[in-house]
Amino acid sequence: MSILLAVDVGNTNTVLGAYRANALVRTWRASTQVDRTEDELAVMIQGLLAREELGLDDVDAMVVGSVVPPLTLALTRLAERHLEGRALVVGPGIKTGVRLRVDNPSEVGADRIANTLAAHRRYGGPTVVVDFGTSTNFDVVSAEGDFMGGSFAPGLEISAESLFGRASRLFRVPLTPPKEAIGRNTADCLRSGIVFGYVGLVEGLLVRIVAELGGKARVIATGGLASTIAPLTKAIERVDDDLTLEGLRLLWELNEK
Secondary structure: OOEEEEEEEEOOOOEEEEEOOEEEEEEEEEOOOOOOHHHHHHEEEEEHHHHHOOOOEEEEEEEEEEOHHHHHHHHHHHHHHHHHOOEEHHHHHEEEEEEEEEOOHHHHHHHHHHHHHHHHHHHHHOOOEEEEEEEEEEEEEOOOEEEEEEHHHHHHHHHHHHHHHHHOOOOOOOOOOOOOOOOOOOOHHHHHHHHHHHHHHHHHHHHHHHHHOOOOEEEEEEOOHHHHHHHHHOOOOOOOOOHHHHHHHHHHHHHOO
């Protein structure tokens, strides 16, 4: 049973997807632990696959997009030991099909390249991908499928934790929207400011970005917190949870031809 394992390693979470041919058959989300060894990663992945009555023996190859160098190395070693080295690590020197129209192409993360490729294949361009993770990345895709740059903002959870950590009389609240913007207790005041305030950040940046694109672009959200913010704004057209994994699969496909 031939499985391609796509691994998207972020600073907070690692998302894995199992592909059979071009079909995504299962996804998993795990916390990113920087000090995991290749053996520990193998045990974790084996455990996840076992839930689907699969094992590492069923994995034919792996494609890795990582912003955490120690885990990039550990996953490469895992592939050497268990997959006969059949791993593609997204980085300089591979085929991407994406032109990087930025000042320093080497600074562009694997996740942004994957998002650009998948977004253009699925939605055309110009498109803005809003990737809600540790940071919130705005990835701008041209009509031709080029990566044009974008912006970074502190992620929703980081923003909230900064407030909770520095204000001694405030306490942690769930990051869910209250019924009204005007809070009548401390918890609702916090939730209003954090959640609705973050929506304002997203909408404000999108207004500027779309204007610079000529006033028209599709806006797609992805990432772990996309489902929290997207329903609260009309600026986001749709949520595509598997966009980055699909981009990684497409990168594997491009480099296997």
